[in-house]
Amino acid sequence: MKDKKIKEWYYINNINTIDSPALVVYPDRVKENIRILLSMIDDPKRLRPHVKTHKTKEATSLMMKAGIKKFKCATIAEAEMLAMAGAPDVLLAYQPSEAKLQRFVSLIKHYPGTRFSCLVDNLVSATSIADDALANEIVIPVYVDLNVGMNRTGIAPGDKAIELYIQCAGLKGIKPVGLHAYDGHIRSKDFKQRTKECNEAFKPVEKMQKQLLKQGFMEPVIIAGGTPTFPIHAKRKNIECSPGTFIYWDKGYQTLCTEQHFLPAALVISRIISLPGETKLCLDLGHKSIAAENELTNRVYFLNAPELKFISQSEEHLVAEAAAGHTYKVGDVLYGLPIHICPTSALYERAITVQNNKASGEWKNIARDRKINI
Numbered sequence: 502m503k504d505k506k507i508k509e510w511y512y513i514n515n516i517n518t519i520d521s522p523a524l525v526v527y528p529d530r531v532k533e534n535i536r537i538l539l540s541m542i543d544d545p546k547r548l549r550p551h552v553k554t555h556k557t558k559e560a561t562s563l564m565m566k567a568g569i570k571k572f573k574c575a576t577i578a579e580a581e582m583l584a585m586a587g588a589p590d591v592l593l594a595y596q597p598s599e600a601k602l603q604r605f606v607s608l609i610k611h612y613p614g615t616r617f618s619c620l621v622d623n624l625v626s627a628t629s630i631a632d633d634a635l636a637n638e639i640v641i642p643v644y645v646d647l648n649v650g651m652n653r654t655g656i657a658p659g660d661k662a663i664e665l666y667i668q669c670a671g672l673k674g675i676k677p678v679g680l681h682a683y684d685g686h687i688r689s690k691d692f693k694q695r696t697k698e699c700n701e702a703f704k705p706v707e708k709m710q711k712q713l714l715k716q717g718f719m720e721p722v723i724i725a726g727g728t729p730t731f732p733i734h735a736k737r738k739n740i741e742c743s744p745g746t747f748i749y750w751d752k753g754y755q756t757l758c759t760e761q762h763f764l765p766a767a768l769v770i771s772r773i774i775s776l777p778g779e780t781k782l783c784l785d786l787g788h789k790s791i792a793a794e795n796e797l798t799n800r801v802y803f804l805n806a807p808e809l810k811f812i813s814q815s816e817e818h819l820v821a822e823a824a825a826g827h828t829y830k831v832g833d834v835l836y837g838l839p840i841h842i843c844p845t846s847a848l849y850e851r852a853i854t855v856q857n858n859k860a861s862g863e864w865k866n867i868a869r870d871r872k873i874n875i
Contacts, residue, residue: 511768511804511836514858521834522790523770524849526864528856530766531560531748535567537763538747542735549573549592549724551745552583554843556868557852560748561586573724573743574868577604581875582868584612592724593619594681594743596626596646596654606637607875618642620681622656627669634674643669644681644724647709649702651686658682658705663712670718679722682706683743688729692760699730703737729758751842752802767852769801769837769845771819773829780823782809784835787817791837792844801837 511527513519539545545568552561552574561572561583571590574580583591597605597619609617621627621643634641645666648655656662658680669677684702689695703725710721724741726734731744746754749767769791775783791801797811801819806829809821823829839845846852847869854862867873 508858509804509836511765511855512858513770513834513855513860515860516770516834519770519853519860521770521772522786524767524846524852524866525770525855525860526749526767526852528559528563528854530764532563534747534750534763534766535564535569538744539567539569541732541761542742545569546571547735547739547741549590549741549743550748551575551594551727551743552579552868554745554846555748555864556582556846556866557864558582558586558867559864561588564748571741573745576868576871577601577608577875578870578873579868580605580617581608581612581873584608584615584617585867585873588615590616591618592644592681593617594683596620596622596630598626598629602630602633604875606633606639606641609639609641610637611875616642618644618678620644620646620654621665621669621675622646622648622654624665624668627665627675628672631669631672631674636674639674641675642678643675644679644722645669645677647680647682647706649682649684649706651683655681655683658709662709663716666713666718666721667716677718677721679724680706680710682723682725683727684725684730685727688757690757690759692732695729696733699726699733703734728754728761732760746842749842749846751840751845752838753840755838765838767839767842767846768804769839771803771835771837773831773833773835774818776829776831777820780825780827781812782821782823782829784819784821785817786819786835786837787815789816790845790848791819791839792841792848794844795840799840801839803835803837806835 549571573592646655647658687698728744728746747763750763771784771786812820852864
């Protein structure tokens with residue numbers, strides 16, 4: 502393990518005040534990531550960051566101060582968090598139904614200062630949304646969700662999607678304003694290959710936009726991409742881009758997206774709690790503390806202990822193998838860079854902020870809850 506006297510950027514002088522496991526955030530690095538984001542696009546009006554990574558009013562406020570006014574989210578709680586922060590334009594990147602639709606309508610009525618929109622990919626859902634909106638005397642802007650290869654939601658771009666757009670235009674209570682094309686399946690580490698795949702997936706979306714324009718519609722707004730394809734879509738004209746992980750970054754995208762130079766800005770703090778064998782360490786970083794959807798060796802990277810090999814993990818514990826003759830001891834603090842930060846941050850109710858190598862405050866991850874008020 503590296504000498505604690507070496508003040509790495511992540512080192513926390515008053516670490517003894519932090520119980521572990523814990524999520525820690527470095528605000529100065531968050532601000533730098535926002536600056537880098539803005540430097541990669543011609544106009545901040547074309548940015549619509551996804552807030553699933555941070556789930557906080559504080560990070561939202563930093564982006565708004567930097568000139569970012571549009572946001573994207575996946576849950577009602579995230580949408581409400583954005584409205585509470587004063588965000589003027591919020592896309593719920595989801596097709597709400599039943600109870601979720603009732604909450605969405607309530608949210609729209611409760612926060613009139615925020616323009617809310619949502620997705621649709623079929624006429625039945627679109628009609629349901631329109632009926633509820635009409636009954637509440639509101640009009641909800643909708644984006645037709647296009648399946649460009651992710652194969653989870655959306656309608657394939659083309660004639661049927663155009664027909665759906667036209668049908669939505671005929672419904673009172675909703676107004677089609679654009680197209681949503683999330684290409685999260687495009688993840689080649691080779692940027693040239695990723696660019697090629699992204700451009701191929703985007704062609705039918707662009708074609709559909711032109712067809713709708715010819716049919717007399719106002720030019721549909723296109724919201725496209727996530728983090729891996731952000732640099733590609735950022736070079737297009739008039740396309741709104743929706744990266745999200747940039748705000749905190751993580752080891753997964755640091756490895757995959759080497760062309761993007763965002764800084765790791767959030768870590769998990771863990772401690773060695775037991776030495777069950779001569780070369781075995783037990784840490785307090787279980788499934789409840791780090792995203793565990795990847796296989797065991799690909800969940801966390803310890804910045805000050807990169808050589809550790811993981812053996813097993815359970816709800817509260819992570820067992821690792823160290824080299825023979827190691828000097829680790831019970832109580833040692835390990836600074837972990839998550840492989841996937843988004844679901845990791847959702848495991849914590851708060852993030853402890855670190856400035857000038859000192860824990861100084863906290864950001865509440867209020868949108869990790871399924872419900873805030875509405």
